[in-house]
Amino acid sequence: MSTGTEWPLWEVFIRSQHGLAHKHVGSLHAPDAAMAIRNARDVYTRRNEGVSIWVARSADLHASSPDERDALFDPAGDKVYRHPTFFPMPDEVKHL
16 A cells, blocks of 8 residues: 655665676665665675665666767767876776
8 A cells, every 4th residue: 555655766886896887786675864774785685796775866866878979979089188098007006
């Protein structure tokens, strides 16, 4: 039976012990961010595989459309200075 109010949907991102980036693992409903993090811990990190959890309200996420790909990404193609091969990286710098 629904009461007419529903908790917001949150997207959950987990950083694994061996990873450098957070990855989307799923979604859940919670009344606030603190509860979303606690619920995400219980649901998505049951075997201690995570070191960090991010949550974001689904309603606050915005994405480009695949139909806009050409117009969105083509202008960056002629800016070679933005490519990582343009900059020399010292050997001491890892994980880039």
